[in-house]
Amino acid sequence: MSVIYLLISISILVAIGFFIAFIRAVKTGQYDDDYTPAVRMLFDDELKKTPKIELNTTEEKQL
Amino acid sequence: MDTQNCFHCGLTIVKEEEIIFDDKDFCCAGCKTVYEIFSLNDLTCYYDFEKSPGATPQDIKGKYDFLDNESIVSKLLEFQEDTTAIVSLSIPHIHCSSCIWILENLQRIEEGISTSQVNFPEKKVRITYNSDKVSLQTIVYLLSSIGYEPYISLENYETGKNNVDRSLTYKLGVAFFCFGNIMLLSFPEYFEVKEYWLDQYRGFFRWLIFALSLPSFFYSASGYYVSAYKSIRSKMLNIDIPIALGIIVMFVRSTVDIVFDYGSGFFDSLTGLVFFMLLGKMFQIKTYSFLSFERDFKSYFPIAVTKINSDTSEESVPVYDIEKGDRLLIRNQELIPVDGILISEKAEIDYSFVTGEAIPITKKSGDKVFAGGKQIGKVIEMEVLHSVSQSYLTQLWSNEVFQKKVEQKHKTITDRISRYFTPILLLIAFAGFGYWIFKEVNTAFNVFTAVLIVACPCALALTAPFTMGNVLRILGNKKFYLKNALVIEQLAKVDTIVFDKTGTITTNKKSNITYQGKTLSEVDLGMVKNVLRASNHPLSRMLYGFLPDTQKIKITDFQEITGKGIQASLNGIPILIGSAHFVAVSEKDDIQQTTVHLNIGGVYYGKYIFNNQYRDGLAILFNDLSKQYQIKVLSGDNEGERDTLENLLPKGTELIFNQKPEQKLAFIKSLQEKGNNVMMVGDGLNDAGALAQSNVGISISENVNVFSPACDAILDASVFQQLDYFLKLSKKAMTTIRMSFTLSLLYNVVGLSFAITGNLLPLVAAIIMPLSTVTIVSFVTVMSNFYARSLNVIKKEN
Numbered sequence: 001m002s003v004i005y006l007l008i009s010i011s012i013l014v015a016i017g018f019f020i021a022f023i024r025a026v027k028t029g030q031y032d033d034d035y036t037p038a039v040r041m042l043f044d045d046e047l048k049k050t051p052k053i054e055l056n057t058t059e060e061k062q063l
Numbered sequence: 064m065d066t067q068n069c070f071h072c073g074l075t076i077v078k079e080e081e082i083i084f085d086d087k088d089f090c091c092a093g094c095k096t097v098y099e100i101f102s103l104n105d106l107t108c109y110y111d112f113e114k115s116p117g118a119t120p121q122d123i124k125g126k127y128d129f130l131d132n133e134s135i136v137s138k139l140l141e142f143q144e145d146t147t148a149i150v151s152l153s154i155p156h157i158h159c160s161s162c163i164w165i166l167e168n169l170q171r172i173e174e175g176i177s178t179s180q181v182n183f184p185e186k187k188v189r190i191t192y193n194s195d196k197v198s199l200q201t202i203v204y205l206l207s208s209i210g211y212e213p214y215i216s217l218e219n220y221e222t223g224k225n226n227v228d229r230s231l232t233y234k235l236g237v238a239f240f241c242f243g244n245i246m247l248l249s250f251p252e253y254f255e256v257k258e259y260w261l262d263q264y265r266g267f268f269r270w271l272i273f274a275l276s277l278p279s280f281f282y283s284a285s286g287y288y289v290s291a292y293k294s295i296r297s298k299m300l301n302i303d304i305p306i307a308l309g310i311i312v313m314f315v316r317s318t319v320d321i322v323f324d325y326g327s328g329f330f331d332s333l334t335g336l337v338f339f340m341l342l343g344k345m346f347q348i349k350t351y352s353f354l355s356f357e358r359d360f361k362s363y364f365p366i367a368v369t370k371i372n373s374d375t376s377e378e379s380v381p382v383y384d385i386e387k388g389d390r391l392l393i394r395n396q397e398l399i400p401v402d403g404i405l406i407s408e409k410a411e412i413d414y415s416f417v418t419g420e421a422i423p424i425t426k427k428s429g430d431k432v433f434a435g436g437k438q439i440g441k442v443i444e445m446e447v448l449h450s451v452s453q454s455y456l457t458q459l460w461s462n463e464v465f466q467k468k469v470e471q472k473h474k475t476i477t478d479r480i481s482r483y484f485t486p487i488l489l490l491i492a493f494a495g496f497g498y499w500i501f502k503e504v505n506t507a508f509n510v511f512t513a514v515l516i517v518a519c520p521c522a523l524a525l526t527a528p529f530t531m532g533n534v535l536r537i538l539g540n541k542k543f544y545l546k547n548a549l550v551i552e553q554l555a556k557v558d559t560i561v562f563d564k565t566g567t568i569t570t571n572k573k574s575n576i577t578y579q580g581k582t583l584s585e586v587d588l589g590m591v592k593n594v595l596r597a598s599n600h601p602l603s604r605m606l607y608g609f610l611p612d613t614q615k616i617k618i619t620d621f622q623e624i625t626g627k628g629i630q631a632s633l634n635g636i637p638i639l640i641g642s643a644h645f646v647a648v649s650e651k652d653d654i655q656q657t658t659v660h661l662n663i664g665g666v667y668y669g670k671y672i673f674n675n676q677y678r679d680g681l682a683i684l685f686n687d688l689s690k691q692y693q694i695k696v697l698s699g700d701n702e703g704e705r706d707t708l709e710n711l712l713p714k715g716t717e718l719i720f721n722q723k724p725e726q727k728l729a730f731i732k733s734l735q736e737k738g739n740n741v742m743m744v745g746d747g748l749n750d751a752g753a754l755a756q757s758n759v760g761i762s763i764s765e766n767v768n769v770f771s772p773a774c775d776a777i778l779d780a781s782v783f784q785q786l787d788y789f790l791k792l793s794k795k796a797m798t799t800i801r802m803s804f805t806l807s808l809l810y811n812v813v814g815l816s817f818a819i820t821g822n823l824l825p826l827v828a829a830i831i832m833p834l835s836t837v838t839i840v841s842f843v844t845v846m847s848n849f850y851a852r853s854l855n856v857i858k859k860e861n
Contacts, residue, residue, distance in 0.1 A: 012271070032182070
C-alpha cells in the first residue's frame with residue numbers, strides 16, 4: 001500500500017496545477033465583472049461585421 | 064397633454080413640441096437626432112432590447128475644452144502606445160442591455176474606435192481606439208451626442224491606472240483550496256476503523272493536512288489578525304478579536320494534537336471556518352459595490368480651470384497645476400477650485416455645498432474667497448492663495464460638516480454588543496480553564512478551546528452586515544438609495560417627519576403654469592428664459608422648462624434675492640422676475656396664489672400663475688404615516704396653499720409657511736432639542752442645511768445623478784408614495800437583527816453550557832461553529848426578504 005504516497009502526491013500536484021490556473025485567471029481580470037458577459041452572450045451576431053465579432057468570441061473561449 | 068411617450072427616451076411628449084420622424088414620435092430634437100444617428104449607421108437594434116432606453120443628449124458646449132490639453136488626456140488614458148490608446152470612461156446612464164449593446168458597437172459609428180467593452184456593474188466602458196484617427200475629445204462628444212455622456216472627474220485624473228483590489232478573491236481561493244483538499248484527506252480519519260494500514264499512514268495524512276492548512280491559516284485569515292492587532296493597539300475590543308483568537312487557538316491545539324499524537328486535530332473545521340467567514344465578507348462587498356453612493360469630495364471639483372496669463376491670454380490648465388499667485392477666470396455656475404483673493408469688483412458666491420446655506424454670499428474686491436463655492440452671475444477674476452491640496456474644503460469634508468453629530472452618540476448595534484461580548488467570553492474561557500486545571504489537565508485544554516470556538520462571534524459579526532446589505536440591496540432595487548447601513552438604523556428610530564413643500568410634495572414636472580398679462584413676443588420670452596437659466600429656485604426651474612427653447616444670450620448684473628426674485632440686464636434692458644412687491648406692482652387679490660411677476664425694461668408685463676400639482680398618492684401616504692409619526696410641512700412659499708393642504712393632509716398636521724432656509728434649520732433644531740428624532744424630506748437644493756441638521760436627511764430627486772452631499776439618502780421621485788413601506792422595512796430590518804442576535808445567543812448559551820461542563824469535544828464545537836454561521840446567515844437573508852415581500856403585499860392590499 002505504499003503506493004498511496006505516490007498517488008496522494010500526484011493528486012496534490014494536479015490540484016495545485018488547477019490552483020495556479022485559478023490564480024492566473026483572476027490576475028487577468030476575468031472575474032472583475034461577472035454580470036456583463038451573461039448579457040453580451042445573448043446579442044445576435046450580424047453577418048456584415050463577422051470578422052470583428054468572431055474575434056470577440058474567440059477571446060472568450062480562450063479565457 | 065398627450066399621454067404619448069417618446070420613442071427614444073420614454074418621457075411624455077408635450078403636444079406642441081412633438082416631432083414625428085420616420086413614423087415614430089419624439090419629445091424633442093435631441094432625441095430625434097440620436098435616433099437619426101442610429102438609423103444612419105444601421106444601429107436601430109438598440110431599441111430592440113429594451114423599451115425607450117435612450118436619454119436626451121445634454122448641451123455640452125465648452126464643457127470638454129480641457130480635453131484639448133495633452134497632459135490631461137494622457138493622465139486619463141489607461142494605455143498609450145504608438146497609435147493605440149485605451150481609455151476607461153464612467154457612464155452613469157448605463158442601465159440596461161441596450162446600453163451594453165450600443166456601447167459595444169461604437170465602432171460602427173466612429174471608424175477610429177476599434178473595440179469597446181462594457182463593465183456593467185461599474186457602469187464603465189473601456190474603449191480601444193486609434194489615436195491618430197480620432198481624439199479623446201471626439202469620442203467624448205460622440206458619446207454625449209447619443210445620450211451617454213461620460214462622467215470625468217478629478218478622481219480619474221489622479222489615480223490614473225486603476226489598481227483593482229483582488230486580494231479577497233485570492234484569499235477566498237486559497238481558503239477553499241485548502242478546505243476542500245483537507246476534507247478529502249480527512250476521510251480516512253473520519254471512518255474510525257481500526258485498520259492496520261491506516262495506522263501506518265496516519266502520520267503521512269496528518270502532516271499533509273497540516274501542510275495544507277498553513278496557507279489558509281497564515282494568508283487567508285491574515286485580515287482578521289491584522290484587524291484584531293490594530294484594535295488591541297487602540298485599546299478597543301472589536302469583534303475580530305475573538306475570531307482571531309479562536310482561529311489561533313484552534314490551530315495551536317490541532318498542531319499540539321498531531322505532534323503529541325493526541326488526536327487528529329481540527330484542521331478541517333479550521334479551514335472550513337476561515338472559508339465561510341471570507342465568503343460572508345465577499346457577499347457583503349458585492350452587495351455594497353453596486354450602490355456606490357459616496358462620492359469623494361474631489362469629484363465635485365472641475366478638472367481644469369481657466370488661467371489668465373501675464374499677457375492677458377486665457378488658457379485651460381489642470382487644477383493641480385495651479386500655483387499661488389496665479390490668476391483665474393471663474394464663470395457663472397463654475398466652481399471655485401482653490402482659496403484665493405477676489406480681484407473683480409464684486410462676486411456672488413453660493414456656498415450651499417459647504418455650509419448648506421442657499422443664500423449667495425457677496426464678496427467684494429480684496430475679500431478672501433474659499434474653495435467649494437459656486438460663482439453666480441458674471442465672470443470674476445481671482446488670485447490664488449493656496450493650491451488645491453491645502454484647500455479649506457479638504458479639511459472641512461473630513462471634519463464635522465458632513466459627519467453627522469448623531470454618529471458619535473449612536474454606536475451601531477454590533478459595536479455595542481461586541482464591547483461586552485469579547486471580555487465576557489475571555490472571562491468564561493479562562494474561568495473554565497482555571498476550574499478544570501485542578502481536576503484534569505486534558506479536559507482543561509478541551510474546555511478552553513471549546514469555549515472559544517463554540518461561542519461563535521461570527522454570528523454577531525455577520526448578522527448586521529448581511530441584514531443591512533440585503534436591505535440596502537432591496538431598497539436600492541426599489542429606487543431608495545441609502546448612503547450606508549447606519550442610515551437604516553436611524554430610519555428605524557425616527558418619530559417625526561418634516562416635509563418641505565416646493566419640489567418635495569409638489570412635483571416640478573406637472574405644474575400647471577398659466578400666463579396673465581400683456582402678450583410676450585418671442586424676443587421677450589427669450590430674454591426671460593435666459594435670465595431664468597441662472598437661477599436654481601424650483602419656480603425658476605419650472606418656468607424655465609415651461610418656456611420654449613431659445614438662443615443663449617449673455618446676461619449681466621445677475622442677482623438673486625431669496626424670497627423676492629431675480630434680476631439681470633440683457634443687452635442693456637433690465638429684467639425683473641419675482642414677487643409682486645419685488646417687481647414693484649401692487650398686489651390685488653391674488654396674494655393666495657403662487658405667482659411670478661415680470662418686468663421688462665421698466666414696464667410691467669404680467670404674471671405667471673403656478674398651480675401646484677401635488678405628487679400622486681400624497682394624501683394616502685400622509686394618512687398612513689400620521690398613524691406612527693408626527694408630520695410637519697415647511698414651506699418657503701406663502702400661505703396660499705394652506706386650504707388645499709389642509710384638505711389633503713390629515714388633521715393635526717402642522718403647516719408652517721414663509722420659512723427661509725435658516726428658519727427651516729432652526730425649526731428642526733428645536734424639534735431635536737425637545738427630544739424628537741427628526742427625518743427631513745426635501746429636494747436638497749435650498750434646504751441643504753436643514754437636511755444636514757436632521758437625523759436622517761432624504762432628498763427627493765427626479766434625476767438621481769444630481770444630489771446634495773448633505774443628505775443621507777436619495778429617494779427617486781417616482782417611488783415617493785412608498786416612503787411608508789421603506790420606513791416599515793427599516794424597522795423590520797432592526798427586528799430581524801435583534802431576532803438573529805437572540806438566536807445566536809441561544810446557540811451560545813447552550814453550546815457554552817456543554818463546553819464548560821467538559822461535555823463538548825472541540826471537534827463537535829468546531830462543527831457547530833460554521834453550522835451556526837450558515838444558519839444565522841440564511842435566517843437573516845430569508846427573514847429580510849420575507850419582510851420585504853409581506854410588507855409589499857399588505858401595502859398592495861390596502
